[in-house]
Amino acid sequence: MSYEMSKLAGRLVSSEIRELLKMTRKPGVISFGGGLPDPALFPVDDIIQITEQVLREKGYLALQYGPTIGEPEFIEALVQHQADFGEVVAPEQVCVTSSSQQGIDLLTLLFLDENSPVVLEKPSYLGSIQAFRRAGADMRGVPMDDDGLRTDLLEEVLDQIEKEGKRARFIYVIPDFQNPAGVSMSMERRGHLLRIAEARNIPIVEDSPYRELTFAGEPLPSLWTLAKGRGIIGMKTFSKMLFPGMRMGWLQGEPELITKIAMVKQSVDLCTPSFTQLILAEFIRRGRMRKGIEASRECYRPKLEAMLEALKTHMPEGVTWSTPGGGMFLWVRLPEQVDAKAIFPQAIENKVAYVIGKAFHCDGSGHNSLRLNYSFPSVEQIREGIRRLATVIKQALT
Amino acid sequence: MSYEMSKLAGRLVSSEIRELLKMTRKPGVISFGGGLPDPALFPVDDIIQITEQVLREKGYLALQYGPTIGEPEFIEALVQHQADFGEVVAPEQVCVTSSSQQGIDLLTLLFLDENSPVVLEKPSYLGSIQAFRRAGADMRGVPMDDDGLRTDLLEEVLDQIEKEGKRARFIYVIPDFQNPAGVSMSMERRGHLLRIAEARNIPIVEDSPYRELTFAGEPLPSLWTLAKGRGIIGMKTFSKMLFPGMRMGWLQGEPELITKIAMVKQSVDLCTPSFTQLILAEFIRRGRMRKGIEASRECYRPKLEAMLEALKTHMPEGVTWSTPGGGMFLWVRLPEQVDAKAIFPQAIENKVAYVIGKAFHCDGSGHNSLRLNYSFPSVEQIREGIRRLATVIKQALT
Numbered sequence: 006m007s008y009e010m011s012k013l014a015g016r017l018v019s020s021e022i023r024e025l026l027k028m029t030r031k032p033g034v035i036s037f038g039g040g041l042p043d044p045a046l047f048p049v050d051d052i053i054q055i056t057e058q059v060l061r062e063k064g065y066l067a068l069q070y071g072p073t074i075g076e077p078e079f080i081e082a083l084v085q086h087q088a089d090f091g092e093v094v095a096p097e098q099v100c101v102t103s104s105s106q107q108g109i110d111l112l113t114l115l116f117l118d119e120n121s122p123v124v125l126e127k128p129s130y131l132g133s134i135q136a137f138r139r140a141g142a143d144m145r146g147v148p149m150d151d152d153g154l155r156t157d158l159l160e161e162v163l164d165q166i167e168k169e170g171k172r173a174r175f176i177y178v179i180p181d182f183q184n185p186a187g188v189s190m191s192m193e194r195r196g197h198l199l200r201i202a203e204a205r206n207i208p209i210v211e212d213s214p215y216r217e218l219t220f221a222g223e224p225l226p227s228l229w230t231l232a233k234g235r236g237i238i239g240m241k242t243f244s245k246m247l248f249p250g251m252r253m254g255w256l257q258g259e260p261e262l263i264t265k266i267a268m269v270k271q272s273v274d275l276c277t278p279s280f281t282q283l284i285l286a287e288f289i290r291r292g293r294m295r296k297g298i299e300a301s302r303e304c305y306r307p308k309l310e311a312m313l314e315a316l317k318t319h320m321p322e323g324v325t326w327s328t329p330g331g332g333m334f335l336w337v338r339l340p341e342q343v344d345a346k347a348i349f350p351q352a353i354e355n356k357v358a359y360v361i362g363k364a365f366h367c368d369g370s371g372h373n374s375l376r377l378n379y380s381f382p383s384v385e386q387i388r389e390g391i392r393r394l395a396t397v398i399k400q401a402l403t
Numbered sequence: 404m405s406y407e408m409s410k411l412a413g414r415l416v417s418s419e420i421r422e423l424l425k426m427t428r429k430p431g432v433i434s435f436g437g438g439l440p441d442p443a444l445f446p447v448d449d450i451i452q453i454t455e456q457v458l459r460e461k462g463y464l465a466l467q468y469g470p471t472i473g474e475p476e477f478i479e480a481l482v483q484h485q486a487d488f489g490e491v492v493a494p495e496q497v498c499v500t501s502s503s504q505q506g507i508d509l510l511t512l513l514f515l516d517e518n519s520p521v522v523l524e525k526p527s528y529l530g531s532i533q534a535f536r537r538a539g540a541d542m543r544g545v546p547m548d549d550d551g552l553r554t555d556l557l558e559e560v561l562d563q564i565e566k567e568g569k570r571a572r573f574i575y576v577i578p579d580f581q582n583p584a585g586v587s588m589s590m591e592r593r594g595h596l597l598r599i600a601e602a603r604n605i606p607i608v609e610d611s612p613y614r615e616l617t618f619a620g621e622p623l624p625s626l627w628t629l630a631k632g633r634g635i636i637g638m639k640t641f642s643k644m645l646f647p648g649m650r651m652g653w654l655q656g657e658p659e660l661i662t663k664i665a666m667v668k669q670s671v672d673l674c675t676p677s678f679t680q681l682i683l684a685e686f687i688r689r690g691r692m693r694k695g696i697e698a699s700r701e702c703y704r705p706k707l708e709a710m711l712e713a714l715k716t717h718m719p720e721g722v723t724w725s726t727p728g729g730g731m732f733l734w735v736r737l738p739e740q741v742d743a744k745a746i747f748p749q750a751i752e753n754k755v756a757y758v759i760g761k762a763f764h765c766d767g768s769g770h771n772s773l774r775l776n777y778s779f780p781s782v783e784q785i786r787e788g789i790r791r792l793a794t795v796i797k798q799a800l801t
Contacts, residue, residue: 011515013516013667052466053455053459060450067648069445106670106671110670114409116406139670172407235404250466251466252675259404265408269412269415272504272537273671277650281676281679
């Protein structure tokens with residue numbers, strides 16, 4: 006049958022990333038491609054126990070429809086979680102989302118029309134770029150360096166948008182252990198970003214999935230904390246802290262905005278499952294999330310160290326990489342003449358995979374960059390995989 | 404902060420239904436308002452047992468990210484479920500959705516632009532009307548009678564759309580135990596609808612959440628079955644069969660369409676939780692869904708009978724109602740001069756609640772109708788609630 010579809014449907018492009026990712030499933034390939042937590046961390050016994058308790062005590066709630074905005078006791082638990090990690094959020098500032106990807110979806114629906122200007126880091130999170138592209142938004146990328154978003158260049162980008170008689174709908178940033186760049190925004194830049202956004206009255210979307218996964222000391226104060234929530238829309242998820250299988254996240258913002266978000270969410274999925282909300286609430290109350298986050302840190306720190314060590318040992322001159330203080334990803338820059346996509350088939354032939362950097366650039370730049378994940382592979386796989394990758398890059402350079 | 408939002412945001416209207424529903428929470432109010440399954444049916448012990456098994460055997464899968472299109476073993480289980488209920492679906496014709504509301508959301512994104520014509524029954528499901536309205540679609544309602552959609556009038560509506568130089572993006576129908584009308588589409592009408600849609604090359608969205616909840620014999624063959632899937636997009640959910648707490652549904656359609664749907668779903672929530680998919684898969688494999696559906700039928704049939712009996716006993720002349728053969732809802736038509744919204748405060752004063760019929764009409768008509776749910780209240784509450792409601796209606800008539 007021939008369907009007459011929406012404009013949005015016409016903007017869906019078969020992702021070359023997905024095609025490349027399929028190749029990574031070949032036997033023997035060491036993949037640095039995905040962003041998967043290590044399943045060795047999954048708290049199977051706790052979840053079994055907690056599920057039983059939740060169902061026995063309130064099965065009538067857990068298996069029923071719930072409020073669109075979220076189960077009150079889950080909201081209470083996540084507010085406590087945030088407080089434990091230094092962030093003050095009120096229950097009325099929260100709308101639960103079925104994953105933080107749903108958070109991006111809701112914000113896309115609520116804020117973006119075709120050609121709406123939206124500002125984001127270059128590189129930025131692939132899933133957000135996809136959602137913005139779906140809406141036909143006018144994405145304006147701002148380069149990053151080791152201190153995160155180049156706020157000096159942000160001003161230029163915003164000036165340009167204003168010159169065109171438009172206004173950015175929001176500025177989308179991932180300040181902590183950025184995906185894919187593996188860097189954090191410095192305190193100075195955070196302050197500068199907030200001053201710019203406030204002066205121009207542009208909301209900031211602060212996407213912060215990796216914040217808790219710090220390997221040394223505490224992360225810098227969030228934009229939400231620095232601005233006391235004013236003008237900030239926080240996007241959070243429990244997926245990266247320990248295990249993603251429940252797809253649970255939330256948005257935090259001004260209560261009037263949260264009301265609007267809940268109205269859109271109602272048309273999107275009515276409500277996030279009460280079942281998993283109540284299980285996670287109990288998991289947090291028992292202190293297991295905090296313990297789990299500590300375990301994740303302990304698990305990922307040596308993996309990152311092994312990757313940095315292997316990169317240092319094997320990579321040829323001219324290849325550089327970020328040194329993340331947390332999170333799951335490390336960013337590699339190849340010499341200008343090497344195209345990460347062009348050498349991908351050789352990488353697969355050498356049984357190693359990554360994600361090409363271009364995919365994270367809203368303007369199609371970044372040909373000589375790539376993203377490596379270190380949370381999923383083992384230390385041994387990391388050592389061997391980086392050795393293989395270095396071989397491929399060396400070949401490309403000769 | 405003042406936000407500059409999308410056109411979509413401007414179309415969000417604070418639902419008067421939600422305001423009315425708030426009133427139903429007053430103590431002592433017997434509510435026929437929601438569409439909740441009876442929690443007495445919830446299979447708590449089974450879910451505890453199955454969760455333990457799933458987590459022990461494949462916790463690494465259950466708590467990890469899963470494929471956008473759905474977990475293969477859940478798709479296998481639901482294909483088997485469909486076969487058990489007489490519907491032939493191939494795995495590649497399925498995309499799992501996080502509730503059937505997400506199904507409507509995905510189809511709305513994929514098919515509807517501002518002013519796109521879409522045809523639906525009058526009355527129709529509130530959640531779909533909300534999603535279509537959000538998109539700014541041009542909704543064209545077709546009246547129903549006791550045999551369901553008036554297919555003769557459908558032709559007129561489609562002619563009108565064509566005369567305007569447009570084409571309906573799809574025809575949205577709920578053929579079995581329709582929500583809210585409580586009627587099913589006759590075999591003759593099903594055939595007529597399919598001939599019309601095929602001749603004009605317009606896809607049909609068949610929303611079928613109540614199909615399994617039949618109280619006498621088997622339901623009529625679905626449009627999907629009659630058309631062998633050609634030109635039909637099936638929308639299904641497990642929420643109404645037994646318990647909704649896992650928010651699990653799926654879309655079925657031609658494989659190329661399913662691929663497009665999965666592309667949109669990726670931007671919407673990446674994937675539906677593997678955790679709940681694997682639990683439900685095992686629940687279905689064990690035959691518990693079928694057993695549960697039988698229990699639901701046994702539970703709801705006497706409730707419907709009690710409601711019909713009470714209506715007959717108490718309602719004044721001029722009030723009519725549907726006699727559903729299954730599902731959860733019954734539709735009441737009041738004498739022309741009685742406005743269901745106007746008498747709502749008196750109903751609450753008399754401690755009984757319903758949903759006003761207007762909410763289900765895409766064109767704001769239906770002032771003298773209302774929807775009653777009989778799945779959630781007890782038989783005693785149904786008897787007493789209908790008595791109270793009849794009192795209110797009689798008062799309005801004097």
